[in-house]
Amino acid sequence: MIYLFWLLLGLVLAMPFLLWARSRGPQREPAFWALGLIGAAIIYIGFAIAWGNSGWVAVEIGGLLVYSLFVWLARRRGMVWLAVGWAAHPLWDVVLHWLGAGHMVAPEWYVFACLSFDMLVAGYILVRINQWQDRTLRLKFRGI
Numbered sequence: 001m002i003y004l005f006w007l008l009l010g011l012v013l014a015m016p017f018l019l020w021a022r023s024r025g026p027q028r029e030p031a032f033w034a035l036g037l038i039g040a041a042i043i044y045i046g047f048a049i050a051w052g053n054s055g056w057v058a059v060e061i062g063g064l065l066v067y068s069l070f071v072w073l074a075r076r077r078g079m080v081w082l083a084v085g086w087a088a089h090p091l092w093d094v095v096l097h098w099l100g101a102g103h104m105v106a107p108e109w110y111v112f113a114c115l116s117f118d119m120l121v122a123g124y125i126l127v128r129i130n131q132w133q134d135r136t137l138r139l140k141f142r143g144i
Contacts (some may be wrong), residue, residue: 010116086122
């Protein structure tokens with residue numbers, strides 16, 4: 001029952017994030033999602049630093065590189081890669097931080113909230129792609 005609560009928490013927390021991103025307008029919204037994906041990876045680096053294990057900091061930096069690759073692919077090949085990055089992030093959450101050796105790095109509630117948050121964002125991006133004028137990521141960070 002607690003897992004369901006945490007999943008619902010992720011959905012509730014995603015709603016203001018979705019509304020804030022959408023309020024940036026169709027020109028700036030994709031860059032907002034790119035920064036958000038990178039930020040989602042950086043949060044885990046913060047958890048590893050707080051845990052005090054330099055080995056896990058390195059693993060989490062590896063995750064930052066992986067999710068930065070999705071941003072790069074979105075820039076080169078199309079926004080669908082940004083949605084794929086957000087959809088893949090729950091694998092990092094669940095496989096590594098709930099089921100795997102990193103279960104001590106991130107709080108369990110955060111892993112589940114992040115799972116539903118990420119999936120909602122990925123679905124939202126897929127729905128919005130056709131409404132964005134340019135379907136490749138143009139990084140315009142001013143005014144985000």
